[in-house]
Amino acid sequence: MVKILYVEDNFQNFRLVTRMLMREPEGYEIIQAPDGKTALKLAAEWRPDLILMDINLPDIDGEEVTRRIKANPDLQHIPVIALTANVMVGDRERYLEAGCDGYLGKPIMREQLREALHRFLSPNGKGKSKPGSNATAAPPPPRLRTAGQGNDRHPPTVE
Numbered sequence: 001m002v003k004i005l006y007v008e009d010n011f012q013n014f015r016l017v018t019r020m021l022m023r024e025p026e027g028y029e030i031i032q033a034p035d036g037k038t039a040l041k042l043a044a045e046w047r048p049d050l051i052l053m054d055i056n057l058p059d060i061d062g063e064e065v066t067r068r069i070k071a072n073p074d075l076q077h078i079p080v081i082a083l084t085a086n087v088m089v090g091d092r093e094r095y096l097e098a099g100c101d102g103y104l105g106k107p108i109m110r111e112q113l114r115e116a117l118h119r120f121l122s123p124n125g126k127g128k129s130k131p132g133s134n135a136t137a138a139p140p141p142p143r144l145r146t147a148g149q150g151n152d153r154h155p156p157t158v159e
């Protein structure tokens, strides 16, 4: 089971997202942290695979919770996706600066949520990629030229 910690003080939102995730075939286990302190405790003890982070929380805000998680060497590999209705200019940049790996605006749409989870939980996207890891990646397989693609006799130079 993929373990998801959802930091959210609004139970309606938690229930909505839980319902979306329960319908997914991957099998998600989702736990709610209703405030920042509980979020930090559960992140350390439960070790989720991914954290959905509401920004407006009753105690420590989601940005600060994220900052503390990302400052902890044991937890900093966990992807954090910010969820918030705040879409003021500069907000997105602030969340990313705090260490959030991604951002989803509220209301949460099922398709966007699913896409974000797949992106951050896929084998390639999970955790931080190590420096130089791209250098060891296998080259892409040669493309077969098929009918209808015969116009580019001189493919563009790859820099």
Ligand SMILES: [Mg+2]
Pocket: 008, 009, 010, 054, 055, 056, 057
């Ligand atoms: Mg909230």
